[in-house]
Amino acid sequence: MPKPRTHPRKRPRQARSNxxxxxILQAATYILVKDGWARFTTNRIAERAGVNIASLYxxxxxxxxxxxxxxxxxxxxxxxxxPDAIATLQAKGDLRALFKALATASMEExxxxxxxxxxxxxxxxxxxxxxxxxxxxxxxxxxMSLVRPHARxxxxxxxxxxxxxxxxxxxxxxxxxxxxxxxxxxxxAEEIAxxxxxxxxxxxxPAAKRSKTRAQTTRK
Amino acid sequence: MPKPRTHPRKRPRQARSNxxxxxILQAATYILVKDGWARFTTNRIAERAGVNIASLYxxxxxxxxxxxxxxxxxxxxxxxxxPDAIATLQAKGDLRALFKALATASMEExxxxxxxxxxxxxxxxxxxxxxxxxxxxxxxxxxMSLVRPHARxxxxxxxxxxxxxxxxxxxxxxxxxxxxxxxxxxxxAEEIAxxxxxxxxxxxxPAAKRSKTRAQTTRK
DNA sequence: TGGCAAAGCAAGTTTTAGCTTACATTATAT
DNA sequence: ATATAATGTAAGCTAAAACTTGCTTTGCCA
Numbered sequence: 366m367p368k369p370r371t372h373p374r375k376r377p378r379q380a381r382s383n384x385x386x387x388x389i390l391q392a393a394t395y396i397l398v399k400d401g402w403a404r405f406t407t408n409r410i411a412e413r414a415g416v417n418i419a420s421l422y423x424x425x426x427x428x429x430x431x432x433x434x435x436x437x438x439x440x441x442x443x444x445x446x447x448p449d450a451i452a453t454l455q456a457k458g459d460l461r462a463l464f465k466a467l468a469t470a471s472m473e474e475x476x477x478x479x480x481x482x483x484x485x486x487x488x489x490x491x492x493x494x495x496x497x498x499x500x501x502x503x504x505x506x507x508x509m510s511l512v513r514p515h516a517r518x519x520x521x522x523x524x525x526x527x528x529x530x531x532x533x534x535x536x537x538x539x540x541x542x543x544x545x546x547x548x549x550x551x552x553x554a555e556e557i558a559x560x561x562x563x564x565x566x567x568x569x570x571p572a573a574k575r576s577k578t579r580a581q582t583t584r585k
Numbered sequence: 586m587p588k589p590r591t592h593p594r595k596r597p598r599q600a601r602s603n604x605x606x607x608x609i610l611q612a613a614t615y616i617l618v619k620d621g622w623a624r625f626t627t628n629r630i631a632e633r634a635g636v637n638i639a640s641l642y643x644x645x646x647x648x649x650x651x652x653x654x655x656x657x658x659x660x661x662x663x664x665x666x667x668p669d670a671i672a673t674l675q676a677k678g679d680l681r682a683l684f685k686a687l688a689t690a691s692m693e694e695x696x697x698x699x700x701x702x703x704x705x706x707x708x709x710x711x712x713x714x715x716x717x718x719x720x721x722x723x724x725x726x727x728x729m730s731l732v733r734p735h736a737r738x739x740x741x742x743x744x745x746x747x748x749x750x751x752x753x754x755x756x757x758x759x760x761x762x763x764x765x766x767x768x769x770x771x772x773x774a775e776e777i778a779x780x781x782x783x784x785x786x787x788x789x790x791p792a793a794k795r796s797k798t799r800a801q802t803t804r805k
Numbered sequence: 806t807g808g809c810a811a812a813g814c815a816a817g818t819t820t821t822a823g824c825t826t827a828c829a830t831t832a833t834a835t
Numbered sequence: 836a837t838a839t840a841a842t843g844t845a846a847g848c849t850a851a852a853a854c855t856t857g858c859t860t861t862g863c864c865a
Binding site (some may be wrong): 401402403487488490491492501520521524525527528531532534535536538539540543544547552553556557559560563564567 | 621622623707708710711712721740741744745747748751752754755756758759760763764767772773776777779780783784787
Binding site (some may be wrong): 382418 | 840841843844845
């Protein structure tokens, strides 16, 4: 039994083959967005791209590799804008501003390619999903470091960071799917930022049971 | 061309056939949870259930109907517990307590069948998903009515409700998938409740630009 | 106890998706 | 301009998945 292929047989070298690859990816995007994963077949992709199915298999070893390339490109675009947004905002030193910027960036990203984003997040079978725990952990650590200096009276910062990340992502994602008009409203980003700020920046704890005023807890 | 079947050919009438149906659903659950949608095939289901594939097609008109029945049963179980939790908590009249109870209920539900829940939420193709906008709208309206009496200085309650719902659901769901141990910790529910309460129960607005102390805005 | 409906099954049929083979055409470099 | 690599395609193969047909067995009830 021939082991399943893992690399493309050829890499596009001339302009013509490059165009072929682009056509394939464009057709793949179209089909994925319009018809979903269930009807995402190599035959259909090749047909819509106007290239022969065999050509498709010259540049992609298998079906999965196509969707992986789509995700790679998407991620590339998405992460290009993030760092400077963070840097700019960290200077301001304001939790609210930070989250507003993050929310806005996320909203823009979703607005740019809402359907594709939905498919990546919801519709791909687990096998085709970027299982990238390292990246996830990195994001988590970064967010936590951003938040730490401004958090007030948060007993478990790791937990809080988890909550903030999950909530932030899901809110924008849900909005993109169910209420796309929200992505156009700046107040939406403001509300998200407010949610985060009020959660992370808490008043002095009720001073347990006995001590009424003390309470300088910054434990851990 | 024979139109695609939509109803089962037979309904189980005797004990034996009833057991067959149960075996099918049990096997379907197992496969869905263990191997995911991609390997969720009628042949495999029948094999694991120990029944003939043709028998399966006596009681289920097609593959989708199996997963739909699974979802129906799951929802049935899940919604049985909700109403009294709400009723009990509405009496208390405390936003924090309400959200803590809701979060706890959600956590328990996820804990009971985490894998199945994940599959329903993430892995099913759109065709097999319960597209039930009416139900969604109902939940939204209910939550908004629960929250309204306690919200303070929330300019757009509909938006806030959307945010709260999306966030609440996603946080528990993410936890179930990535940090299942959180589902065991009561503080987790407390943190979620805190997130909601602090977001919905806001201090008097900063009184625009000039007036320093006044500010009794409850606009809209 | 025999007749009939319910239940069950072996062994298909059909379709289609993923992928390959074998050959034809086009570009590049010398 | 011609050898050679790059690119393209027609026509399949293979396997598996959804679903049927035709028949046998089981249970119910008079």
